[in-house]
Each structure stands twice: as structure tokens, then as C-alpha cells.
Amino acid sequence: MGRGKIVIRRIDDATSRQVTFSKRRNGLLKKAKELAILCDAQVGVAVFSSTGRLYEFSNTSMKSVIDRYTASKEEQHLITSSSAEVKAWQRETTSLRQQLHNLQENHRQLIGQDLSGLSVKDLQNIESQLEISLCSVRMKKDQLLIEEIQELHRKGKLIQQDNIELYKKVHDTKGMNDIDRSSIPYNFNIASEQLCPDKYYASHNKMQMNLKVGDLQS
Known part of the structure; x- marks a missing residue:
């Protein structure tokens, strides 16, 4: 047994x-x-x-065995950590490569290339993206135009103020702090009127009408 x-x-x-x-x-x-x-x-x-x-x-000796054991464990830990880190970087690289491919494909479709094989729904989605992009471009363009016009108006006011100060210095007259804009010679306001053509044409037409009325009264 x-x-x-x-x-x-x-x-x-x-x-x-x-x-x-x-x-x-x-x-x-x-x-x-x-x-x-x-x-x-x-x-x-x-x-x-x-x-x-x-x-x-x-x-x-027991000390040498323990020291060798400790060094071996640390080295093994580093190898394991490095291997895990390499795998993480490889996964990240693969993900980024796929994202880049998708972006390149989307870009080609937005400019009208590689459209074969797309369904009507896919084409409608591309069309919607283009419309949204076009709307954003137009809004940005309008914003820049408004800012440019505002800047021109600001510069026009600065030039007008400089003309007033120059007129005061040339004539050296008391009480010019409250000077009326209409009393400034035409040449001092020309820069402002050039920056604001609508105001220039309106004032020019008004002056012509006043001259005609004066001729009739005389």
C-alpha cells in the first residue's frame, strides 16, 4: 500500500x-x-x-548577496517601467497617426476632393460644414471692416482737433477755446472730411443751397 x-x-x-x-x-x-x-x-x-x-x-557573504539582490530588483523594476512606458507611447503614436489621417481626409473632402463613395448624407454634412465656415468668415470680415471704419473716424477726430489747435496758434486770438467748427477755414477740415466722405458731401451740398438762396434774395 x-x-x-x-x-x-x-x-x-x-x-x-x-x-x-x-x-x-x-x-x-x-x-x-x-x-x-x-x-x-x-x-x-x-x-x-x-x-x-x-x-x-x-x-x-550575506551582504554581497543582499546587495546584488537589491540591485537586480531595481534593474528589473526599471526594465518593467520602461517597457510599459514604451507601450504607452506606441498607443499614443497610433492614436495621433489615426487622428492625422482623419483630418487630412476631412480636409480633402472640404476642398472637393475624394468625394467618391460618399452618401448623400455625407455630402450634406460637408455642405453644412462649409456653410458654417463661410458664415464665420463673413462675420470676421464684417468685424474687421467695422473696426477699420471706427479707426478712421478716430483718426479723423484727431486730425480735426489738431487743425483747431493749429488755427488757434496761427491767429493767437482770445476766446478760441469755444471756437465753432464752422469758423475754421476749409483747408483745416479737409483731412477730416476726406476720412468721412458722407459728411463732406452733405456739407458741400448744403453750402451750395445757401449760396443759391442768397442769390435769389439779392
Whole structure:
């Protein structure tokens, strides 16, 4: 009859547990020594009993074994981390390459290329994108035109003010702080009128009408 399989579990009896520990400890240290001799391996074994006593074996020195073990674990950790980082970068590169391909394809379709194979719905979506883009371009253009007109008006006012100050200096007359714009010679206002042509033509027509009325009254 064959020998039954021994169940590995904690030995409850303290004396039996101590005897088993001594036997197996000696066997373990013996096997470690044989492994170091037979295979030319660097071996280090450390065992602590339940009472805290240390038993160890090393064919070189325990410190050198521990130092080598620590360095090996750190190197292995770096290799694992580097490998994971490389895989993450590879996934990111693949994703970016796909995004670039999609953008290039969308750009070609927006300029009327590579339209074969598209459904009516796809073409309608492209048309909607173009209409939205065109609307944005027009709004931006109108905004820039308004800003340019406002800037011209601002410059016109500055030139008008400079003309008034110049007129004051030339005539050196008291009370010119409240000078009326209509009393300034035509040449001093010409720059402002050139910047605001509508006002210029309106004032010019009004002056002609006043001259005609004066001729009739005379």
C-alpha cells in the first residue's frame, strides 16, 4: 500500500514543531550549500525561527548577496517601467497617426476632393460644414471692416482737433477755446472730411443751397 500524502499545515505541538524546524532547516542549508558547489551559483539563505533566532548560509557573504539582490530588483523594476512606458507611447503614436489621417481626409473632402463613395448624407454634412465656415468668415470680415471704419473716424477726430489747435496758434486770438467748427477755414477740415466722405458731401451740398438762396434774395 502506498504512502499517504502529508497535509502541509502548522504543527500544533510546540516540541514536534521545534524538532521539524531543526530537521528541515538543516536540510535546507545543506541543499543551498550543494547548489552553490555543484552549479557555481551565488547562494544566500536566511531563516528566522518562531522565536526570532537567525540561521543563515552564504557561499560568499550575506551582504554581497543582499546587495546584488537589491540591485537586480531595481534593474528589473526599471526594465518593467520602461517597457510599459514604451507601450504607452506606441498607443499614443497610433492614436495621433489615426487622428492625422482623419483630418487630412476631412480636409480633402472640404476642398472637393475624394468625394467618391460618399452618401448623400455625407455630402450634406460637408455642405453644412462649409456653410458654417463661410458664415464665420463673413462675420470676421464684417468685424474687421467695422473696426477699420471706427479707426478712421478716430483718426479723423484727431486730425480735426489738431487743425483747431493749429488755427488757434496761427491767429493767437482770445476766446478760441469755444471756437465753432464752422469758423475754421476749409483747408483745416479737409483731412477730416476726406476720412468721412458722407459728411463732406452733405456739407458741400448744403453750402451750395445757401449760396443759391442768397442769390435769389439779392
